[in-house]
Amino acid sequence: MGLIAEYEITCEHLPLVAIAGDVPEATLDIELQPNHGNHPPFIVHATHETPASIEQAFESSSFVAEHTLVGQAGETCQYQVLPALGIEAQLGEQIEDLSELRALATTDSIIERIRVTPTGWIQSGWFRDRAVLDEFRTFWQRNGEFTLRRLTYDGEAEEAGDGLTDHQREALRIAYEMGHFDIPRTATLDEVAAELGITASSLSERLRRAQTHLIETTVASTWPPLPQ
Incomplete structure (x- = not known):
């Protein structure tokens, strides 16, 4: 039976970690575009009440060669980020064996989400x-730190929230x-x-998005359908 896991990798040299450190109040989720040569672009979903702060961090980053705003919904902006160097080049001096890093991409796994933090990445997948x-665990234990946050079997219901x-x-x-x-x-x-140090409109949006997610993952998914 397959596993669904969420784990934290502590490695400050991972791409975009420095940007998360520059703008710690932002939420950064990324998607990799692996089939684009040696410098694959990143899709970055950045949530912050002042997008200019994110863009300033991009412009001051040695990792980012170019960034393009693709779309925006509320506080969340989607960027395509072209790196100035590949992941292996950025991690070359920090990883004992780069061939092991490349091998992780060929395992029977699907990484669904990567969240960037000021100290590394939080990944979740199958x-x-x-x-x-x-x-994954042994590789990152040798080359940083690995902390398992959540582990369930395929088919088990996730906790609300x-x-x-x-x-x-x-x-x-x-x-x-x-x-x-x-x-x-x-x-x-x-x-x-x-109390949170944000605007009332930003708080209202966060609460609406959170409540919508909770509804979608609890009562909205009830089967059979609720009576009309």
Whole structure:
């Protein structure tokens, strides 16, 4: 039976980690485009209330050769980022055996999501079995740090809330603790936003996106369908 795993790789030399450090309040999710030669582009989904901060970080990064805004929805901007050097070139002095890094790309696994943090990457994906997952674990234990965050078997239901961004989870928690969801309400949107240090409109969007995700992964997926 296959495995679904989420794990954290601690390695400050991974691509775009320095940008996450420059703009720590942003959420950065990336997709790799592997079939594009030695310098494959990255698709970067960047969520921040001031996109200019992300673009300034791109422009000051030695890793980024060119970035293009492809689209925007609310606080989330999608960029195509062309690197100035390949992943192997960036990691060359940090990895003991680059052939082992290339071999990970050929394992029976599918990496669905990569989140960039100021200290490394958080990856989640599907793995044929524990032996395949252990290949990732042993490689990154030798070349950085590997921390398993979540592990389930293929077909097991995920816990409610899986898939929320860190900012969405924090917004829900603070709003709940301050009484924003109480009846009657004891904390306004402006008060919760001030606690989080963001605008009320940004908080409203985060709460709506978080609530939509929770609905989609719980009651909206009920089968058979709820009565009309």
